[in-house]
Amino acid sequence: MDDCLREIKNYITDENALCEIKNENLNESSAQTLRNCLSYCFDDLKINRNTRANKVIEINSVIDFLHDELNTGHWSEVALYIRHYFSLASFLKCIIILKNADSLTETVIKECLKSLDMGILLGAPLEKNSELLTNLAKYLMKKINELAIEEKDERYVEVTKRKLEDYQKNNSENILGMMVPSEECPSLEYFNKTYFLPQVPVKLKGCMNHWPATSKWIDVNYLLKIAGDRTVPIEVGSHYVDENWSQKLMTMKEFIKQHYLSDNYKIGYLAQHNLFEQITELKEDILIPEYCCLSLDYENSEEPDINAWLGPMGTVSPLHHDPKNNILAQIYGYKQIILFSPKDSPFLYPHEDKLLNNTAQVNPLQPDLEKYPKFSKAKMYKCLLGPGEMLFIPVKWWHHVSALEKSFSVSFWWK
Template sequence: MSEASLSDNVLATGSLSEELRALLPQTKEGLKLDFSEKIERSVVVLLYQAKELFYEEKKKECLKISEIIRDYSWEKLNTGTWRDVDKEWRRVYSYGCLLKALCMCLKTDDIAEAIRVCDMGLLMGASILGNILVKVVSVLQKHLQHGKRPSEARIEELSKKKTKSDHTLAPAVKFGTAVPLLHCPSLEFFRKNHLVPQKPVILEGIANHWPCMKKWSLDYIQEIAGCRTVPVEIGSKYTDEEWSQSLMTVNEFINKYIVNKNDIGYLAQHQLFDQVLGRKYIQLYSPQESESLYPHETQLLHNTSQVDVENPNLIRFPKFTEASYQSCILNPGQILFIPVKYWHYVRALDISFSVSFWWS
């Protein structure tokens, strides 16, 4: 490393440390660690030790203890079912993540890993110190030197791979079954004619002003969020044996997986399905068609059909041919209203992004 780059590195580290310290109480007494008796005394002692070491600038020792705190609380988070995990242990985990991330940031090379640690605290922990982990990540992202974004050739490669994997590029939408389309209806008209009677409709022209309609692309998503750790569902159907959930960065997901959700199911809420990038083919079945869709009998999957919509086994599921449906190809800028308990089948036709809103 040259003398000039070394100097820049030191300045960047110093600036980063100052910005992070500004997010914290100025004194160790100001950093309150209040936990109930549900947290073992030995763990509380470790938390206080880590806090003392951090304010004494003994980052190496603080890092070691914060890792012990994270490892121990992680075991608590993964013992039994999630609903039985006490929020106090989630807070302990978040404090462990916070202290570890702060200690790691003495070295600029560790910024990406520090963001990953903070994201784990946000995903698995609980809010602490006014949701400080969100603020820490915001500061870290400003100082992170982004890795190489996907080249145009890589995006084209993913697009070709996606096209090849589909049965057809654009399934035909039969006359008489198409979901109706409205351009900029009034709220009252939408409520009276679609929300209350629970009738699907495509809304057009009401999302044109959204910034995402002009900004979103693979390139943009990786630039602003490529380093962030997120939960990902891997597989085309919830019912497939290989279906799984995993935590990975957005970059890892884009580089490894281009997947479709090909099963058919329903939600217990109304949904606005907003198409931002690319196209999706969608089939909608009313709740009255439930019997013909052969829902799984288990409580966990009772809202998921056993039928492969585009390649149905009519020997096992003969009534499926009787099920009437509406369909559409949803284009960028269009919003599909899916009423509560409407069965919906979704298949991406291109590399695409959608945003969903649910309400009861």
């Protein structure tokens, strides 16, 4: 265990920066408790068992206090320093768990990973140790695989592949809409002139053939090896405007068993989650499309937001629009996408609620024309997006997405 702790210290790029706990930001009691826990983590003296137990209680008290602060008011109004301290406390809890353990067991590693993931999900990267939690989680996942504690008896090797014709006959042909144009790996100049500048959606083929993800991620066991014991947010329910919709945290392994592979459970969706900043190993399997370098406002352009969408057949993103340009890359599986121009917004009946005004009330696949009569004036476009294909969705274009089978997609949002 001492060797493990010494290795972990190598991930700390600035140990002094961890000690900058200011009373004016935290209450005096929480600040002092956090300092005590920090000293304990980096004190090499032998500690008796009573002190060990007390340190777990102490760090949990700080985490509980910070968690309450995170959940007071709107998320956007949470002070950044609270999120920084939550990340620090989550890291210290991991070190305390390891320091108190007699050996590096499956239970110990899983408890550490849960603490680190909570710090990543709810906290914010530390200013001078920005990759501390993600690197430590990556290290512990390697340890858990070295211990050979993976469940080898349950394997799901390959996603079932169906013929494109099956989807065309059963889905796309029955939808009354214009087909989105398709291009075979267009040049940057041609894409910019023909689609990006005029803001027209297009399906892009042959642009992902060199991505490792297109072959690696089909094997669910690969995902379990990389991320099986990592905690991720899951949407439960048909879609986010459904009254029974909810969110919960679970490990990737739990999600895959309960929702992804099971036909007898509620629909669960790992949706719009920045999985690749949390689990950086997976980011190595994808590439940012070159088209994302284009901008309508280069002075305010920025790196793309990259999100993961993993789920079983039947997951739905209701008709909505996004504040940025989007390239939706389909790793595997088929999705049916319905689109409408921003010009048709008055015919789509956006929700009046401020939080949902980017989401339409009408379901384009089953429109209630008595309730939403103007919908008949909207011009519908459709796209059947298959493995290895991308769809460019311009900013403010409305889109409705349905998974026709188990699928994994990656979205790139950019200005």
